[in-house]
Amino acid sequence: MGITFRLAWRNLWRHPRRTWLTISAMIFSNAVLVFMMSLQLGTYELMIGNTLQFLTGHMQVQAPGFKDDMKMRQVVNDIDALAETLRDQLKLEDITPRSSGFALLSSDSRSYGAQILGVDPEYERRVSIIPSLVKQGRFLDTREAPEIVIGEVLARNLKADLGDEVTLLGSGRDGSFAAAVATVVGIFHSGITDLDRGIAEVPIGFFDDVFYMQGAGHSVVLITPGFWMIEPYKVRVEELIEDDVVVHDWDALQPGLKQAIQADLSGAMIIYTVLVILVAFSVMNTQLMSVLERTHEFGVVMSLGVKPARLGWLVILETTLMGLGGLCLGAAAGGLITLWFSYNGFSFPGMDQMAAQFNLPQRFFPQVTLLSLCLGPTIVFIGSLLSSVYPALRLFWLRPVEAMRTV
Known part of the structure; x- marks a missing residue:
């Protein structure tokens, strides 16, 4: 083993330029994989967090069937x-009750349908970013006041402004007619047209009386304090609630979000696979050239009794060292680059305008994890080893007499 290792090391540096070119290809691909995977993970976390902070939250306790039907009863x-x-049992303050219904909103000149949310003004600020998106006026103050906060598009459709009164017409929990008048105290802008057009919020006490x-x-x-805490908190909530209610995490509440992430990840995997294949072929080409130019040398040692298996192991060991x-240099380079961007952020031209429009941060921050740091380089390493199998197998077809005649 010691002699084989020394021979493999010596053979690598017989052509240092070729060796360094091959290693450089690995370093580049590994660094790219580490950075891109980390950037993807950071983007997914941002996407999930931004989506859930509007209304969904990390999890919700609901009546069975409400998630699919959303019936008032x-x-x-x-x-x-x-x-x-x-709040008391979980020692967590980011918990709020919410009611939901649909109603026809009417101003002096127009009428539009919208989803009406009854929220607790105090705790809603802890679980939703809509209170911070109010661009005109203010958010709700008390639980009982006949006030309403509407989206910017809905306000434009209704031709309603701050201080105007809108009439709510809907159906109550018992099926009876529900009607009330509320004063517009705030108009929010989320950058999401469907949200700005179809959502209105009123105090939960006022909602209770009207419906x-x-x-x-x-x-x-x-x-929850973080995404990694969702499952433990879900288990704890399930222990605390009665059998007549259920708890859904964000995956169940927003299935389309997970599907979008999976689709994006699948597309990225295709690109990553192509990159790994290119590196593997580069390694195979290098080792194949190395085997061909040493054909005479291999013929001599085989005629002296060295088995093809040992020579094949020598070729694979050379690839392993490269x-x-x-792997080490590429993972280190990718990790350092990713670490720098994880503190300073990553942006591209025109991102400021897009971020302002959709209430996104102006920079993306890659997420450095053990998975993103090791997965890509490990796959490149395995692919490189597999690519050296063919050059090693060629030695089993080598005839010593013919090989020694090779110049």
């Missing part, structure tokens, strides 16, 4: 008490 009874119990909820609601929304060098 599918309620969680005594919702304020449930929210308070969860005859009798203390019931439709969901308790929770935000692969380890490319």
